[in-house]
Amino acid sequence: MGPRFLMGAALATVCLLQAQPPKLGDNSAGSRGQPAHVIPLRDPEGDTIQPGDRHSLPFSVSQTCGGECHDVAAVSRGWHFDAMQAGVAAGRNGQPWLLVDRETATQIPLSYRAWAGTYRPPQVGMSEREFAIHFGGRTTGGFGPEAHDSEADRARWLVSGNLEVNCLVCHDASPAYDPAEYANQVAKENFRYAPAAASGLALVTGSAKQMPDLFDYLLPNSVEDSLQAQIPKVEYSPANFLPSGKVAFDIVRQAKSSQCYYCHTNTDVAFTGADRFKGHEDIHGARGIGCNECHRHGLDHMVTRGYEGGASAALTCEGCHAEGNAMGAPHPDHEGIPPVHFSRMTCTACHSGPLPEQITRQFKNGMTHGLGEFNVNKAAGALPHLYYPVFARNEAGKLAPNRLAWPAFWGRLENGTVKPLHPDQVKRALAKGKLAVPLTVDGSWLNVDERWVEQVLRILDEDGPSAYIAGGKLHRLYGGKLRAEDNAQAQPYLWPIAHDVRPATQSLGAKGCQDCHSTDAAIFFGKVAVDSPLASERKVSWTMNRFEKNLDTDYQSRLAASWRYRGMLKTIGLGAAALLLLVLLAYAVRAIDRLSAATLGRSR
Amino acid sequence: MTYSSAVTTVFVLTLAIVAADVVLRLMFGHGRKAGYRPSGLFRWLRVAVNVAGLAALAAAAITGLVPALGKNGEMTGAALITHVTMAPPFAIVAVIVALFWAHRNRFTGGDWNASYHAAPLRKFFFWLAVAFAVPTLVSILAAMFPLADTEGQANLIRIHRYCGLFLAGSGLLFAYFALMAWWEGSKD
Numbered sequence: 001m002g003p004r005f006l007m008g009a010a011l012a013t014v015c016l017l018q019a020q021p022p023k024l025g026d027n028s029a030g031s032r033g034q035p036a037h038v039i040p041l042r043d044p045e046g047d048t049i050q051p052g053d054r055h056s057l058p059f060s061v062s063q064t065c066g067g068e069c070h071d072v073a074a075v076s077r078g079w080h081f082d083a084m085q086a087g088v089a090a091g092r093n094g095q096p097w098l099l100v101d102r103e104t105a106t107q108i109p110l111s112y113r114a115w116a117g118t119y120r121p122p123q124v125g126m127s128e129r130e131f132a133i134h135f136g137g138r139t140t141g142g143f144g145p146e147a148h149d150s151e152a153d154r155a156r157w158l159v160s161g162n163l164e165v166n167c168l169v170c171h172d173a174s175p176a177y178d179p180a181e182y183a184n185q186v187a188k189e190n191f192r193y194a195p196a197a198a199s200g201l202a203l204v205t206g207s208a209k210q211m212p213d214l215f216d217y218l219l220p221n222s223v224e225d226s227l228q229a230q231i232p233k234v235e236y237s238p239a240n241f242l243p244s245g246k247v248a249f250d251i252v253r254q255a256k257s258s259q260c261y262y263c264h265t266n267t268d269v270a271f272t273g274a275d276r277f278k279g280h281e282d283i284h285g286a287r288g289i290g291c292n293e294c295h296r297h298g299l300d301h302m303v304t305r306g307y308e309g310g311a312s313a314a315l316t317c318e319g320c321h322a323e324g325n326a327m328g329a330p331h332p333d334h335e336g337i338p339p340v341h342f343s344r345m346t347c348t349a350c351h352s353g354p355l356p357e358q359i360t361r362q363f364k365n366g367m368t369h370g371l372g373e374f375n376v377n378k379a380a381g382a383l384p385h386l387y388y389p390v391f392a393r394n395e396a397g398k399l400a401p402n403r404l405a406w407p408a409f410w411g412r413l414e415n416g417t418v419k420p421l422h423p424d425q426v427k428r429a430l431a432k433g434k435l436a437v438p439l440t441v442d443g444s445w446l447n448v449d450e451r452w453v454e455q456v457l458r459i460l461d462e463d464g465p466s467a468y469i470a471g472g473k474l475h476r477l478y479g480g481k482l483r484a485e486d487n488a489q490a491q492p493y494l495w496p497i498a499h500d501v502r503p504a505t506q507s508l509g510a511k512g513c514q515d516c517h518s519t520d521a522a523i524f525f526g527k528v529a530v531d532s533p534l535a536s537e538r539k540v541s542w543t544m545n546r547f548e549k550n551l552d553t554d555y556q557s558r559l560a561a562s563w564r565y566r567g568m569l570k571t572i573g574l575g576a577a578a579l580l581l582l583v584l585l586a587y588a589v590r591a592i593d594r595l596s597a598a599t600l601g602r603s604r
Numbered sequence: 605m606t607y608s609s610a611v612t613t614v615f616v617l618t619l620a621i622v623a624a625d626v627v628l629r630l631m632f633g634h635g636r637k638a639g640y641r642p643s644g645l646f647r648w649l650r651v652a653v654n655v656a657g658l659a660a661l662a663a664a665a666i667t668g669l670v671p672a673l674g675k676n677g678e679m680t681g682a683a684l685i686t687h688v689t690m691a692p693p694f695a696i697v698a699v700i701v702a703l704f705w706a707h708r709n710r711f712t713g714g715d716w717n718a719s720y721h722a723a724p725l726r727k728f729f730f731w732l733a734v735a736f737a738v739p740t741l742v743s744i745l746a747a748m749f750p751l752a753d754t755e756g757q758a759n760l761i762r763i764h765r766y767c768g769l770f771l772a773g774s775g776l777l778f779a780y781f782a783l784m785a786w787w788e789g790s791k792d
Contacts, residue, residue, distance in 0.1 A: 333754070335751060336749055336751060338757060339757050340680075572695050572696060575695075576696060577742050577745070580741075
């Protein structure tokens with residue numbers, strides 16, 4: 001009985017019991033004060049945890065938060081939790097998960113949402129459990145056994161426990177809450193212990209990953225002696241308990257931006273390390289506007305994503321900055337900008353992300369690079385390699401800046417499509433052909449070439465026609481020789497840039513029309529770096545307008561070239577208008593004079 | 605009324621006025637007379653100015669109005685480039701035409717005594733064209749400066765489009781009546 005079944009049951013219950021009053025904590029009286037969260041800790045069975053318990057159990061967030069006060073089932077249908085749920089609209093492309101395996105030169109965008117260009121984890125042979133181990137430390141939880149799980153996975157879920165919805169990720173504002181510790185515990189497969197460890201209320205030791213399949217967390221000492229030291233254990237600090245046996249959480253209704261940033265940081269590679277101070281901040285953040293001021297939600301936790309055509313028009317750029325808006329946000333006059341710009345470009349085109357340059361920049365992301373986690377690779381070249389800004393047309397046909405990831409993966413050719421192979425399958429091929437290559441020190445791609453790809457494909461082809469996608473090309477063997485060809489699946493995955501937002505003075509066009517209307521304007525003619533494990537493919541680049549469908553580049557070039565005559569056009573036009581006005585006035589004056597004379601019966 | 609239907613209406617009205625004039629000319633028996641012809645260099649200069657004026661007006665009007673009749677009614681691409689390229693020559697020629705014709709197009713008492721009022725119509729359309737030329741130029745040039753906000757920009761472009769349309773209509777009618785006056789050998 002998996003979480004989806006439970007979720008469905010919870011849904012049905014919610015529907016049936018609509019008349020039931022909301023839970024205590026979900027029915028605000030309207031106070032703007034922060035309610036105190038002095039509450040008992042509850043274990044997965046719902047029993048209260050006391051500081052003096054002989055065999056302490058980790059507290060369960062769903063029991064502690066959801067027992068009496070909050071409808072966790074309703075929360076669990078929110079944006080941060082619903083990717084795996086059936087019938088949920090995918091919405092606009094967003095940040096994918098990136099499965100990186102350096103040994104096999106793999107970098108593949110994953111998502112449970114139907115975002116074109118990403119793959120569902122099962123498509124690469126990745127179970128939900130494996131996904132939870134890989135990426136769960138950066139999620140808000142919501143993973144557990146499913147009906148379709150393998151026997152092995154089912155056994156392991158019992159060992160690790162569920163990675164249940166973790167309210168504390170966003171709502172625990174205590175300085176003791178440590179998201180890096182949460183990720184650390186998830187990596188050790190201490191799923192049921194992770195929230196307790198991260199909360200700072202308890203010390204968690206051991207690793208469920210080391211435990212045998214028959215391990216029972218309620219009878220932890222039943223494992224062999226050599227594993228005793230690795231048994232997951234939780235130890236609460238009595239100092240954290242109040243005389244009532246309850247604990248005081250520093251829970252905030254609205255998550256602090258720094259909590260969002262733990263996962264949603266996007267930072268330019270050039271502004272990491274010692275050069276961090278050179279980076280910029282979103283203008284809203286700089287003005288003290290937190291993420292949740294715009295990305296609002298109710299109990300359902302359906303966070304407003306804030307894009308045009310999304311769920312809430314009032315909380316888009318246009319919504320907040322409309323004339324006479326309720327927020328008091330400045331309304332831009334956009335003086336002198338022809339209105340055609342607003343029908344063909346998004347607000348973000350001029351105001352978000354870095355200004356376009358002659359070649360795209362590289363950035364790192366909290367979710368994909370583990371920023372803030374223990375022992376994170378801080379090298380600039382660490383995989384995955386992500387690029388921005390790339391200007392492309394969105395669903396509405398408007399030009400918008402995007403982030404980009406180049407897929408690199410091995411796959412089987414079936415019915416004209418490439419079905420990605422799990423890196424473990426490729427590793428077996430590498431072992432078979434003794435083709436393993438030493439990893440690079442900086443965490444970047446392997447030092448490999450076409451010959452290596454050819455050799456690996458030769459081994460993979462033994463089990464069926466195979467291909468390697470990288471650098472925007474599909475590589476396959478024809479008559480034993482490697483050939484690279486264009487393929488839709490080799491296209492890079494793009495997702496729109498929303499932040500950081502730049503104010504008018506730093507926007508594209510602030511220096512003049514020629515920010516875009518010059519013959520080498522980066523927005524149309526800049527280069528998009530091509531990323532691939534193959535050095536030869538990294539030497540080439542794509543021109544930006546390759547992503548800007550239906551763009552008349554010839555027109556843009558000619559328009560840009562004509563800009564040098566713009567001053568002349570203005571001078572001649574205004575001069576001509578002045579002369580025509582003079583002619584008009586001269587004869588109008590004469591006509592008035594004649595009219596006046598006519599009233600006296602005289603003709604002039 | 606959409607801009608494309610406005611373009612069609614003005615074009616049909618222009619043709620209707622020309623057709624009505626042809627009918628009235630036939631009714632009142634106007635024909636070609638051996639009339640006044642200026643001679644020498646001045647004559648050729650006038651001809652050159654008139655031809656250039658008509659050509660510039662036609663080029664600006666065609667590049668400006670034909671895209672309006674297209675699928676989305678937007679001017680972009682080659683049409684926009686051509687239209688903008690035609691703008692300075694048109695502005696220069698418009699001033700010269702205005703200077704060459706302004707004196708001859710003064711309204712006089714004699715305008716109302718003739719049996720058929722072709723001359724005052726020509727004068728009327730001339731002054732109408734000059735009057736529309738000014739906002740046509742000023743509106744689009746103002747849009748090139750950081751003066752108007754988005755709505756103001758849209759209004760300036762609207763002013764340019766409609767004034768340009770009426771300029772084209774009145775300019776063509778002026779050209780027609782001027783041509784007829786020349787054909788009739790009118791001294792005026």
